Amino acid sequence: MAAGKVPGSKELMQMDLYGLLGIEADAGQREIKKAYRQKALTCHPDKNPDNPRAAELFHQLSQALEILTDGAARAAYDKLRKAKEAAAKRTQQLDDKRKKVKLDLEAREREAQARVTEEEEVLVAQTLEQEVNLVWNAKLIHMGIVCSRYPSLGK
DSSP states (O other), rough: OOOOOOOSSSHHHHHHHHHHTTTOOTOOOHHHHHHHHHHHHHOOOTTTTOHHHHHHHHHHHHHHHHHSHHHHHHHHHHHHHHHHHHHHHHHHHHHHHHHHHHHHHHHHHHHHHHHHHHHHHHHHHHHHHHHHHHHHHHHHHTTTOOOOOOOGGOO
């Protein structure tokens, strides 16, 4: 590797180099080189002239090999990879908390709506009863039926 130059681009650092080579993260140098050779044979541009992506994939494999066989570059890549995994885990935990808060809020809103609905039903029932009483009283007065049982109706 050239002095001071980190191989690859940001896109390469965003990739799963171990997955690209089809190996585990704890693979040794021999396993890395063996996996590289096997993958490189299948996607070499000379063997796949009609696949425009073959050259790009071959180049990515070469860069992955360079990073994973250089101790310092591999350590930096592994550190970056672990930080991304931790960030993804934190995001998932936050998403779970947000989901719980949302569900709790929706449940409280349903309870409040149910209370309002009950209160409205009671209010409607009371209003209806008052209106029925008024209509009934007006009808009795209109008919001139006032008896001693209902002295207030005659007033």
